[in-house]
Amino acid sequence: MELTMAERRVLVKAFAGRYQQATKKERGVILNEFVLASGYNRRYAAWLLRSHGKKVPLGRGWIVVGDASKKVQRRRPRVFGPEVVKVLLRLWVMLDYPASRRLVAALPNVVEALERHGELALEAELKAKLLTISPATVDRLLREEKKRYLLQSRAKTKPARLWRQKIPVQTSAEAERRQPGHLQVDLVGHDGGQARGDFLWTLTLTDPATGWTELATARNKSRFHVLAAFAAACARLPFPVVAVHTDNGAEFMNGHFVHYCGSRGITFSRSREFKKNDNCFVEQKNGSVARRFKGYARFDTDRAWKVMQELDATVSLFVNFFLPSQKLVAKHRQGAKVRKHYDAPQTPLARLLACPQIDEDTKRTLRQKAFFLNPARLARRIARLRRELTALATPLPSQPAPKRAVDGAGLRQAGHASPNPTLPQPLDKATGFAHTAHSPDETQRSLS
Numbered sequence: 001m002e003l004t005m006a007e008r009r010v011l012v013k014a015f016a017g018r019y020q021q022a023t024k025k026e027r028g029v030i031l032n033e034f035v036l037a038s039g040y041n042r043r044y045a046a047w048l049l050r051s052h053g054k055k056v057p058l059g060r061g062w063i064v065v066g067d068a069s070k071k072v073q074r075r076r077p078r079v080f081g082p083e084v085v086k087v088l089l090r091l092w093v094m095l096d097y098p099a100s101r102r103l104v105a106a107l108p109n110v111v112e113a114l115e116r117h118g119e120l121a122l123e124a125e126l127k128a129k130l131l132t133i134s135p136a137t138v139d140r141l142l143r144e145e146k147k148r149y150l151l152q153s154r155a156k157t158k159p160a161r162l163w164r165q166k167i168p169v170q171t172s173a174e175a176e177r178r179q180p181g182h183l184q185v186d187l188v189g190h191d192g193g194q195a196r197g198d199f200l201w202t203l204t205l206t207d208p209a210t211g212w213t214e215l216a217t218a219r220n221k222s223r224f225h226v227l228a229a230f231a232a233a234c235a236r237l238p239f240p241v242v243a244v245h246t247d248n249g250a251e252f253m254n255g256h257f258v259h260y261c262g263s264r265g266i267t268f269s270r271s272r273e274f275k276k277n278d279n280c281f282v283e284q285k286n287g288s289v290a291r292r293f294k295g296y297a298r299f300d301t302d303r304a305w306k307v308m309q310e311l312d313a314t315v316s317l318f319v320n321f322f323l324p325s326q327k328l329v330a331k332h333r334q335g336a337k338v339r340k341h342y343d344a345p346q347t348p349l350a351r352l353l354a355c356p357q358i359d360e361d362t363k364r365t366l367r368q369k370a371f372f373l374n375p376a377r378l379a380r381r382i383a384r385l386r387r388e389l390t391a392l393a394t395p396l397p398s399q400p401a402p403k404r405a406v407d408g409a410g411l412r413q414a415g416h417a418s419p420n421p422t423l424p425q426p427l428d429k430a431t432g433f434a435h436t437a438h439s440p441d442e443t444q445r446s447l448s
Contacts, residue, residue, distance in 0.1 A: 192298025
């Protein structure tokens with residue numbers, strides 16, 4: 001039977017006196033008895049018996065008296081100090097708060113681009129630490145900051161029953177995940193919680209094979225505006241559209257959209273009713289891209305529409321060229337648990353460049369475009385557009401209290417808002433944007 005630590009400490013006390021006073025031959029016999037009784041490794045056991053009751057150097061010039069009955073915490077210098085945390089925090093905010101694995105994967109490319117454009121200057125030692133940091137260390141260093149950011153979600157989809165029999169169904173298991181151009185499409189409403197009258201909608205397109213995501217803003221949910229937004233988003237794609245998969249909403253299940261796809265040789269399929277997982281890739285991007293950059297406030301003016309259109313183009317460059325994502329590569333069940341395995345985080349650009357279906361001319365154009373893009377400049381433009389969008393939000397007569405929500409990294413609100421007045425509130429009720437601990441201007445100034 002395995003002994004407890006308390007019982008092992010008693011054994012050390014009992015054997016240490018005999019061991020230290022014995023001859024070399026007798027020590028071997030005593031050590032054999034102690035190892036057999038305690039279960040310790042022989043070398044570690046000899047060190048315990050030899051050091052008990054003696055002065056032992058520990059750490060930086062510390063001298064302690066060995067005592068097996070006391071647990072001594074070994075101290076070592078901190079590798080990632082406050083200077084690393086400061087730069088890491090600024091980059092995390094600039095990249096729009098990605099999860100630790102995605103942040104670590106993005107650091108080499110982003111740091112190199114920032115240094116090339118003169119936005120960041122790091123010492124060699126600090127840069128080496130920043131590029132060798134692990135995801136677990138990032139989670140530990142940013143643990144308190146991550147608790148401050150919350151988001152919430154809403155969905156409003158009305159099924160079009162007339163076209164259900166004419167458009168084929170495609171499940172999540174049948175989705176094409178290797179060849180680019182098989183898009184999943186969905187709409188996100190900016191009604192601020194009160195779906196009255198006309199308001200803006202964000203059309204989200206994502207490619208499951210590469211993770212490439214495009215946003216486009218529709219003036220309302222009519223067929224004309226939704227189709228115009230879809231065409232605008234497709235025009236920014238670096239590959240041709242092969243197939244389109246949507247939900248059962250009437251904004252897609254209509255003759256105009258079906259004719260548009262049919263005239264261009266685009267295969268059109270839909271999800272099963274009440275099965276959101278059939279459109280899982282774009283549903284995830286609704287929260288991690290559309291809601292994260294545009295928030296939950298109500299927008300219904302022409303000026304807000306124009307600002308959103310500029311924001312869509314900027315977010316496309318920022319997300320697709322600099323923000324890595326992970327793809328599920330395997331999943332198996334062990335009893336009641338499902339084990340999921342993901343690949344290494346990569347940007348949509350990197351996945352597209354590694355795709356054999358993309359021609360070399362397109363890849364060359366994308367590499368040239370990526371070389372001249374400045375992530376800090378894109379982040380500043382996004383921050384400016386979000387501030388303009390915040391000022392253009394339509395005030396509501398009454399706004400219900402925000403519910404418990406989940407943010408893009410999977411963090412949940414641990415309870416009610418903190419009573420500490422120095423901490424920001426989780427969600428701005430007027431604008432719908434999550435508060436940040438640092439203003440975008442302050443963040444960008446720290447990088448330059």
